[in-house]
Amino acid sequence: MPFGLLKYGFSPGYPARRDLPAPKDLRSGYDVVIIGGGGHGLSTAYHLARYWGITNVCVLEKGYLGGGNTARNTAVIRSNYITPESVRFYDESVKLYENLANELGYNMMYSQRGQLTLAHSDATVRTFRLRAEVGKLCGTRIEMIDRQQIQDLVPCLHMPEDARYPVLAGLWHPDGGTGRHDSVAWGYARRAAEMGVELHQRTEVTGVTVEKGRVTGVETDRGPVRANHVVQAVAGMSSVVAKMAGIALPIRSFPLQAMVTQPLKPFLDPLVSSSALHCYVSQTARGELVIGGGSDPYELYSTRSTLDLKESLIAHTLELFPFLAEVRLLRQWAGITDMTPDYSPIMGESPIKNYWLDAGWGTWGFKATPVSGKRMAETIANEKVPDILQPFRLDRFATFDLANEMGATAASH
Ligand SMILES: Cc1cc2nc3c(=O)[nH]c(=O)nc-3n(C[C@H](O)[C@H](O)[C@H](O)COP(=O)(O)OP(=O)(O)OC[C@H]3O[C@@H](n4cnc5c(N)ncnc54)[C@H](O)[C@@H]3O)c2cc1C
Known part of the structure; x- marks a missing residue:
C-alpha cells in the first residue's frame, strides 16, 4: 500500500491540478x-x-x-439595506450568489442561513420597521420579529429584560448568509x-x-x-x-478587525448582529465562531490587530452569549477599509x-x-x-x- 501511494504520488500521469495557467510575460x-x-x-x-x-x-x-x-x-452576504436603490443592488448580488457555484463550477460554500439583527432601542426598532417595509417593497424576504420569535430562532441567545441593552425586537432576513471568500x-x-x-x-x-x-x-x-x-x-x-x-x-481609510475562535459543536444557525453592542457572530461549517464589529476609531493604513478592540469585541459578544467565556480565540486580523460619507x-x-x-x-x-x-x-x-x-x-x-x-x-x- 505505501508503495502504491508513492507510485501514485510520483506518477506523471497524475499531475497536480493547476487552477490558474502559468504566468505570462506582461x-x-x-x-x-x-x-x-x-x-x-x-x-x-x-x-x-x-x-x-x-x-x-x-x-x-x-x-x-x-x-x-x-x-x-467575515463573509456576510445580505440585502437588508435602507434605501430602495441599495436593496435592489445588493439583492441582485444575493441572487447571483445563489447560482455562483453552478456558474463557475467552483464550490463557494454559500450558506443562506439567514441574518438576525437585534434592536436594543426604540430608535432602532423604528429604523428596522423602515428597512422591513423597504425590503418587502423591493421583493426581498425580510420581517420584524418579537422577542419570542428571536428566542425560537436562537435558543441560546442571552436576552434578560433587565440587561444593559435589552433586546426589544429583531430584523429577520432569511436571504442573508455567508460564502467562502x-x-x-x-x-x-x-x-x-x-x-x-x-x-x-x-x-x-x-x-x-x-x-x-x-x-x-x-x-x-x-x-x-x-x-x-x-x-x-x-x-x-x-x-x-x-x-x-x-x-x-x-x-477616509480605517482599519477594520475581526477574529475567530476555536471550533465548537454547531449551536448557532443564523448570523446574529447587534449595532448597539457593535458586534456580530456567525458559526462556520468548521464550527469556529467568526466575530466582527465596527471600524477602528482612527484613520490608519495598518493591518495590525489590537488588544483593546479584542477586549471590547469579546465583552460585547459575551453579553449575547455568556457561555462562550471559556472559549479560546484562534486568530485576529485587520484590513483597511475605504469609507465613504x-x-x-x-x-x-x-x-x-x-x-x-x-x-x-x-x-x-x-x-x-x-x-x-x-x-x-x-x-x-x-x-x-x-x-x-x-x-x-x-x-x-x-x-x-x-x-x-x-x-x-x-x-x-
Ligand atoms: C475585517 C473585515 C471584515 C469584513 N466583513 C465583510 C462582510 O462580512 N461582508 C461584506 O460584504 N464585506 C465585508 N468587508 C469588506 C470587504 O472585505 C471588502 O469591501 C471587499 O473585499 C473589497 O473587495 P475588493 O476586491 O474591492 O478589494 P481587495 O480584496 O482588497 O482587493 C484589492 C486588491 O488591490 C490590490 N492593490 C492595491 N493597490 C494596488 C496597486 N497599486 N497595484 C496593484 N494592486 C493593488 C491589493 O493588493 C488587493 O489585493 C470586510 C472587510 C474587513 C477588513
Missing part, C-alpha cells in the same frame, strides 16, 4: 487593465470575458490574488483565465498615464502598460491609487475618460462582488453607466444626492 498593452486582483477586479474580468467577449484584459495585483480585503472579510476570488480567477484574461500577481501599479483628459495606460514596477480602459478595484488603497490619476475621492460605494465614471471607479467598499463590499463585477463589465463594454449604478456615481457628493446607508451598515457589514 504585454505592452491591453484593451482593459484592471488594477487590483481582489474579488471585485476578478469578477469584473470574468464578466468582461464571459458576457461581453472582451478577453484582451489583464488584472494587475501587487500581492497575490484575493489577498487583500477579500481574504480578510477565497473561493469566490479563486473561482472568478480560474474561469477568467480560461477565457484568456491575464492575471499578473506581484505587479504593482505605480502611476496612471492620462493624455488630454483620457486614460492611456498605467505605470507598473514591471514597466508601462497601455490601455483603452483602466478600472481601479483596490478597496483600502482607493484614495492612493485614484491620486495617481489626479482624482481626489471623498474617502454615506456608507455606499463609488462606482462608474471618474473625471478621467475611460478611467472607471469601483471603490468605497468599506466594510460591506464582499457581498457585492458578483454584482459589481457584472455591472462594471457592462459599464466598460457600453462605455455607459447602467441605471442600477447611477445612485453610486462619484458626483452625488457634489449634488448632495446621497445614498445614506450608515444605519444599515454599522456593525452588520
Whole structure:
C-alpha cells in the first residue's frame, strides 16, 4: 500500500491540478487593465470575458490574488439595506450568489442561513420597521420579529429584560448568509483565465498615464502598460491609487478587525448582529465562531490587530452569549477599509475618460462582488453607466444626492 501511494504520488500521469495557467510575460498593452486582483477586479474580468467577449484584459495585483480585503472579510452576504436603490443592488448580488457555484463550477460554500439583527432601542426598532417595509417593497424576504420569535430562532441567545441593552425586537432576513471568500476570488480567477484574461500577481501599479483628459495606460514596477480602459478595484488603497490619476475621492481609510475562535459543536444557525453592542457572530461549517464589529476609531493604513478592540469585541459578544467565556480565540486580523460619507460605494465614471471607479467598499463590499463585477463589465463594454449604478456615481457628493446607508451598515457589514 505505501508503495502504491508513492507510485501514485510520483506518477506523471497524475499531475497536480493547476487552477490558474502559468504566468505570462506582461504585454505592452491591453484593451482593459484592471488594477487590483481582489474579488471585485476578478469578477469584473470574468464578466468582461464571459458576457461581453472582451478577453484582451489583464488584472494587475501587487500581492497575490484575493489577498487583500477579500481574504480578510467575515463573509456576510445580505440585502437588508435602507434605501430602495441599495436593496435592489445588493439583492441582485444575493441572487447571483445563489447560482455562483453552478456558474463557475467552483464550490463557494454559500450558506443562506439567514441574518438576525437585534434592536436594543426604540430608535432602532423604528429604523428596522423602515428597512422591513423597504425590503418587502423591493421583493426581498425580510420581517420584524418579537422577542419570542428571536428566542425560537436562537435558543441560546442571552436576552434578560433587565440587561444593559435589552433586546426589544429583531430584523429577520432569511436571504442573508455567508460564502467562502477565497473561493469566490479563486473561482472568478480560474474561469477568467480560461477565457484568456491575464492575471499578473506581484505587479504593482505605480502611476496612471492620462493624455488630454483620457486614460492611456498605467505605470507598473514591471514597466508601462497601455490601455483603452483602466478600472481601479483596490478597496483600502482607493484614495492612493485614484491620486495617481489626479482624482481626489471623498474617502477616509480605517482599519477594520475581526477574529475567530476555536471550533465548537454547531449551536448557532443564523448570523446574529447587534449595532448597539457593535458586534456580530456567525458559526462556520468548521464550527469556529467568526466575530466582527465596527471600524477602528482612527484613520490608519495598518493591518495590525489590537488588544483593546479584542477586549471590547469579546465583552460585547459575551453579553449575547455568556457561555462562550471559556472559549479560546484562534486568530485576529485587520484590513483597511475605504469609507465613504454615506456608507455606499463609488462606482462608474471618474473625471478621467475611460478611467472607471469601483471603490468605497468599506466594510460591506464582499457581498457585492458578483454584482459589481457584472455591472462594471457592462459599464466598460457600453462605455455607459447602467441605471442600477447611477445612485453610486462619484458626483452625488457634489449634488448632495446621497445614498445614506450608515444605519444599515454599522456593525452588520
Ligand atoms: C475585517 C473585515 C471584515 C469584513 N466583513 C465583510 C462582510 O462580512 N461582508 C461584506 O460584504 N464585506 C465585508 N468587508 C469588506 C470587504 O472585505 C471588502 O469591501 C471587499 O473585499 C473589497 O473587495 P475588493 O476586491 O474591492 O478589494 P481587495 O480584496 O482588497 O482587493 C484589492 C486588491 O488591490 C490590490 N492593490 C492595491 N493597490 C494596488 C496597486 N497599486 N497595484 C496593484 N494592486 C493593488 C491589493 O493588493 C488587493 O489585493 C470586510 C472587510 C474587513 C477588513
